[in-house]
Amino acid sequence: PRPRTVLLTGAAGGLGTLMRGLLPAYGYELRLLDMLPIPGEPDAITADLADTDALREAVRGADAVLHLAGISLEASFDKILKANIEGTYHLYEAARREGVGRIVFASSNHAVGFTPRPQEADDPLIPVATTHRPDTFYGLSKAFGEDLAQFYWDKYGLETVSVRIGSCFPEPTSVRMLSIWMSPGDGARLFHAALTAERVGHSVVYGSSANTRLWWDLSSARALGYEPRDDSEPYADKLVAEQGGLDPDLPEHACLGGHFTTDPPIWPH
Ligand code: NAI
Ligand code: 15L
Numbered sequence: 001p002r003p004r005t006v007l008l009t010g011a012a013g014g015l016g017t018l019m020r021g022l023l024p025a026y027g028y029e030l031r032l033l034d035m036l037p038i039p040g041e042p043d044a045i046t047a048d049l050a051d052t053d054a055l056r057e058a059v060r061g062a063d064a065v066l067h068l069a070g071i072s073l074e075a076s077f078d079k080i081l082k083a084n085i086e087g088t089y090h091l092y093e094a095a096r097r098e099g100v101g102r103i104v105f106a107s108s109n110h111a112v113g114f115t116p117r118p119q120e121a122d123d124p125l126i127p128v129a130t131t132h133r134p135d136t137f138y139g140l141s142k143a144f145g146e147d148l149a150q151f152y153w154d155k156y157g158l159e160t161v162s163v164r165i166g167s168c169f170p171e172p173t174s175v176r177m178l179s180i181w182m183s184p185g186d187g188a189r190l191f192h193a194a195l196t197a198e199r200v201g202h203s204v205v206y207g208s209s210a211n212t213r214l215w216w217d218l219s220s221a222r223a224l225g226y227e228p229r230d231d232s233e234p235y236a237d238k239l240v241a242e243q244g245g246l247d248p249d250l251p252e253h254a255c256l257g258g259h260f261t262t263d264p265p266i267w268p269h
Helices: 014-026 052-059 077-098 137-156 175-180 184-196 233-243
Strands: 005-009 029-034 064-067 102-108 159-165 202-207
Touching (some): 159 184
16 A cells, blocks of 8 residues: 655754655655744644654654654764664654654765766766765765665565655755756655665665756666656756766865865764
8 A cells, every 4th residue: 555644744844844845745644843843833742853752653644754853964863863864763663663664765975975977978976786885974864864774674564665855955056966966856756766665675865857967867767767867967057057067076076075175073062
């Protein structure tokens, strides 16, 4: 049976707001959760991922979870530990205890951010089975989340699709994003495929549109039934004219994670 009731964590955020707009058309009833209240959504659950009782109640009776909540950029290890590492553990424990069968986990390209990007048109695309090479504490938490998902599948039979999202925003805003952009419409198509495909076990997929300048292999995403419709290329001329092309000799242009690989780390104050 297709999942109907889906708990959407991180529903107040950028991607959560886009998906609140797009996923109901696929027939889902979304149950919303975020640590921040959501204007115009009085039924949304306002809870932190640290609140294990609230999480148990939030997942109870849900068919699946789309787990977007967490810190979405680099932060101090302590903050990442609480929100992304402990928070994702608490979410998985709640789902296991309440018998929820599937989680779609918002992983990130930054779990493999230090992977050198393809440079030439005939360079091979980056496969999903590449070694984790996190570029930040943030990326490290996403690598942990993918391993947590594998563990909960192997140990408890709880399924996950880990989506290594590129950049999901209404439009690409950088030359790097021309390669990793996921249009909101394609994001909804991919999350729908991840929620409905049969027998996913723990599958890892890259999350992006069918970009002309794509860096990674979308075949595991397509295997779920995902058919991307968008391509960033119409934005290319303008972005390259404004910003210049990617320079292979600049470290911040050399790897999938872009400037996340070269930004200074954030230490506790
Ligand atoms: P965002 O920062 O706009 O939204 C994240 C939401 O999670 C916020 O509303 C925040 O209040 C909530 N949150 C944070 N910590 C929480 C906690 N401890 N308990 C409850 N709620 C908490 O981020 P965005 O862009 O919407 O991303 C959503 C997810 O997708 C994140 O996990 C992010 O790492 C991942 N992702 C997003 C990408 C993108 O292009 N938007 C790219 C790659 C990954
Ligand atoms: C991410 O993981 C972030 O959540 C998002 O805000 C973008 O910065 C994206 O990666 C990116 O790599 O552009």
